[in-house]
Each structure stands twice: as C-alpha cells, then as structure tokens.
Amino acid sequence: MKKIILLLLYIFASNVLASEAEKMMQIGNQYFQGKEYEQAIGVYSKLVDANYESAALFYNLGNAYFRTGRQGYAILYYEKALKLDASDEDIKHNLAFVNSKTVDSIESFPQFFLFEWWEALLGALTLTGWTFTAYFFFIALLSSIGFYFFAKSPSQQKKYLIAGLISIILMLSCSALAVIKFNREVYLIKGIVVENTVTVKLSPDHKSGDAFIIHEGLKVKLEDTIDDWVKIRLPDGKVGWLQRNDLEII
DSSP: OHHHHHHHHHHHHHHHHHHHHHHHHHHHHHHHHTTOHHHHHHHHHHHHHTTOOOHHHHHHHHHHHHHTTOHHHHHHHHHHHHHHOTTOHHHHHHHHHHHTTSSOOOOOOOOOHHHHHHHHHHTTSOHHHHHHHHHHHHHHHHHHHHHHHHOSSHHHHHHHHHHHHHHHHHHHHHHHHHHHHHHHHHHSEEEEEOSSEEEEESSSSTTSOEEEEEETTOEEEEEEEETTEEEEEOTTSOEEEEEGGGEEEO
C-alpha cells in the first residue's frame, strides 16, 4: 500500500512539474515573440537550471541567444536540441545557418565513404530513438513467436518464423546501435567555444606558449581536464589547452 501511495505522489508531482514547465515555456515564448530576448533567455534558463530538458526548450533558447548575437550559446543549444531530436529539420537548418556565420572554418580529416554511411546511420536517431526501436522489434519477435504456435498451417508458420528471424536481426542491430550511441554520449564529450576569441595553450598553464587561436561557436572534442583547464582536439587534429569557462559542454 505504501509503494502505491508513493507511486501516486510521484505521478502527481511529475504532472505538477510538467504543468509548471509548460507555463514557463509559454511565458518565455511570449517574451521571444515580443522581441524581449534577454527576458526569454532568463525564463528558458530557469527551466534548464531546474534540469528540465526538451528539444523545444533548447531550440527556443538557441533562437533567443542568436537574436542577441551570442552565436556560441546559440550553437550550443541547437546541438543540445539535436541530441534529443535528431530528425528535426528546423534545428538542423538553424544550426547549419549559425555555423556558417562562425569565424573558424576547420576542415576535418576526410573519411572513407563507409565511415560516412555509418555515421549517418548512427545519427539517424537519438539514443532514446534507437532504444525504442529495439524494443519495438522485441515486441514484434514475441508476437511472431505467439502467432507461430497458433498458426493453422505450415505455410503460416513459415511466414511467422521468417518474421521472427527478421525481428531478431533488427532488434539486435538496433540494440547494438543504442549501446554504441550510449557509449559515445558518455565517453565522447564535445563542447562549444562560447568566448569571442580564445588563445589555446600548449600546456595547462597561463605562462605556456600559445598553440593557436579559436573563436566563438567552434565545436571541439574534450580529451582531458586538469583543475580549471581542458584539453581539446580540433576536427583537423590540433590539440591544446584552454580554460574551462571558455566553453560549454553539449
């Protein structure tokens, strides 16, 4: 009985929080529509600070930051939105547009076409998307097994057997993609430079020599941290150190 009460309280609290988040989103949207972009950023940021996440929230926040001329933060939140909804064309369009306005244009190492196809496949869905797709094919597998035993003829059994085998292959494939996606999100950390101009150092020390200069909006890979310093790698392979407050993690 106690567990049921706790569950009901949890559901009630979740509904209340969702309702409050929706109200705040509406307030933020009203500020944005009224071209009061700083106020909109303030409202949206309160939702982010409360650990509320949604593609719509991050997308709107990216739009508001872009309107205030802060390209780094705009790209940051478009990237965050894309992680939650990889198929949204509006997010992709706005991200590509803002990226075209950045100072740095760094070419990554050319990839073999099979690797490009693999990256396209992996990026077709979010982690949640691949997980639910794997679950869907698991349900399809169970259904095929059930129909197989209740089939009235050998020909029907053959059809359900084939459907079951296809479901197993697709379920395992989607599960593998979900695991790979999860490992990437946990271990492959990327960030966006949010300061206008950053001088990257050869080592984590202000007195160290300068490695190169990067600018707001550049997407980098994070490889190591020492105190307030972060080791980054650029798409072209260059590495260096910058301070933690020069970038934000996606």
